[in-house]
Amino acid sequence: DIQMTQSPSSLSASVGDTVKITCRASQTVSNYLNWYQQKAGKAPKVLISVGSTLQSGVPSRFSGSGSGTDFTLTISGVQPEDSATYYCQQSLNIPRTFGQGTVVEV
Amino acid sequence: EVQLVESGGGLIQPGGSLRLSCAASGFSLSSHWMHWVRQVPGKGLMWVSRISQDGSTTTYADSVKGRFTISRDNVKNTVSLLMNSLRVEDTAFYYCVREVAANWFDPWGQGTLVSVSS
Numbered sequence: 001d002i003q004m005t006q007s008p009s010s011l012s013a014s015v016g017d018t019v020k021i022t023c024r025a026s027q028t029v030s031n032y033l034n035w036y037q038q039k040a041g042k043a044p045k046v047l048i049s050v051g052s053t054l055q056s057g058v059p060s061r062f063s064g065s066g067s068g069t070d071f072t073l074t075i076s077g078v079q080p081e082d083s084a085t086y087y088c089q090q091s092l093n094i095p096r097t098f099g100q101g102t103v104v105e106v
Numbered sequence: 107e108v109q110l111v112e113s114g115g116g117l118i119q120p121g122g123s124l125r126l127s128c129a130a131s132g133f134s135l136s137s138h139w140m141h142w143v144r145q146v147p148g149k150g151l152m153w154v155s156r157i158s159q160d161g162s163t164t165t166y167a168d169s170v171k172g173r174f175t176i177s178r179d180n181v182k183n184t185v186s187l188l189m190n191s192l193r194v195e196d197t198a199f200y201y202c203v204r205e206v207a208a209n210w211f212d213p214w215g216q217g218t219l220v221s222v223s224s
Binding site for chain 1: 141143150151152153156165167201206207208209210211212213214215216217
C-alpha cells in the first residue's frame, strides 16, 4: 500500500496568512494526488485534483503543486471559513489511501 | 444536482449484519466506479471498497475482505454495502462516493453512522 504522510498535523493561522500543507507519498504517485477539505460535521469535499487542478467553485486562493512523491496545498490569504481538516489522497493504486489530515484553525 | 444519499446505519451488536444503501441522483450511475470510504468519529479517512460500472469488478480493503460485499443496481440507481460479522472496530461514518475520471472522489454523500457495540 502507498503510505501518505501529511505535515503539519495541525496549524493555527491568522486571516490573510499563507498556509502550506505538505503531503509525501511512500512511492511515486505521478500526479495522481487529490486534496479534500472537511469542515466539522460535514462530508469531505474535493478541492484540487490531479495534483494542481482547482475544482469548480473552489476559491482561487487554494492551489496545489508537486508531482512524484512530494506535494503541497497552499492557501494564499487564508479566511475564517477555511478552518477545516485537509486530507491528501493518492489515486494511483488500490487501496486508495489518505494522509492523516491537517487541522487548520484560522 | 449530483447527489448521493446514504441510509441504513445504526447500532448493531458485534457479529451482526447491516446493509448500507446509497441513492444516486443527478448523473448516470452506470458511467462511474463507486466506492465506500469510512471515518471513525474524530479520526481520518479509510477506503473500504469499490465496484466497477457494470458491477463485474469489486475490490476491498484487507480489513473488511470476506466480511463486506459491495453491489450496485444501475436501474434503481443504488449502491449497497452488505456488512457481515461486524466488529467494534467497524464503528465509523460510512460515505458513498463517486469516482471521477478514474481519479478523484466527488461528490461524497452525507455519511451514515454505523455503531458496533454490545
